[in-house]
Amino acid sequence: MRDLVPLKLHPHALGLAAPLLALSSGALGAEGGMPQLDSSTFVSQVFWLAVIFVVLYLLMARVALPRLGALIAKRKTRIDADLESAAKMKAEADAVMAAYQRTLADARNDAQATVKEAIDRFNAEASERQRAAGEKLAAETSAAEARIAEAKAAALANLRGVAIDVARATARKLTGADVDDARAAAAVDRVMKERG
Numbered sequence: 001m002r003d004l005v006p007l008k009l010h011p012h013a014l015g016l017a018a019p020l021l022a023l024s025s026g027a028l029g030a031e032g033g034m035p036q037l038d039s040s041t042f043v044s045q046v047f048w049l050a051v052i053f054v055v056l057y058l059l060m061a062r063v064a065l066p067r068l069g070a071l072i073a074k075r076k077t078r079i080d081a082d083l084e085s086a087a088k089m090k091a092e093a094d095a096v097m098a099a100y101q102r103t104l105a106d107a108r109n110d111a112q113a114t115v116k117e118a119i120d121r122f123n124a125e126a127s128e129r130q131r132a133a134g135e136k137l138a139a140e141t142s143a144a145e146a147r148i149a150e151a152k153a154a155a156l157a158n159l160r161g162v163a164i165d166v167a168r169a170t171a172r173k174l175t176g177a178d179v180d181d182a183r184a185a186a187a188v189d190r191v192m193k194e195r196g
Contacts, residue, residue: 163188 171179
């Protein structure tokens, strides 16, 4: 046979359970059956059932249910207030987000306008510098062309003198006679006219 483990009960539980054990063991010991099934006690059992039912009904109707109803109503009011507060906070958050989006869009537009303005200003400055550089280059080109023309004229003038000297020296070497300047200049002018 198995060892039985003793049931350990709290001392207060033992104090409450002792009268119930005594009643049940006395009723079972006296008649050998359950007292609820004893037909001689049906009327009193029904009476006490009705009394206990009415008392419990009144306790529930007058005390417990109103308190539960008040708690439920209070909780519903609190939940409704929390939902309303959450809806207000959401609306405020949406308004703040919309303001943020508008501010961000305005900042982007301002930045784009500033960049476009700076680009336009730089393009205008570059165009002005390019125009000024073009004018300066044209002036320098005109001045250089004038200097080249002067140098060409001077070179041609010198060339005529050199050509006259060369013609006199060549005539002297070939013929052995000196040619005067007027005759050499006339010969050089005639050749230059033919080639020019």
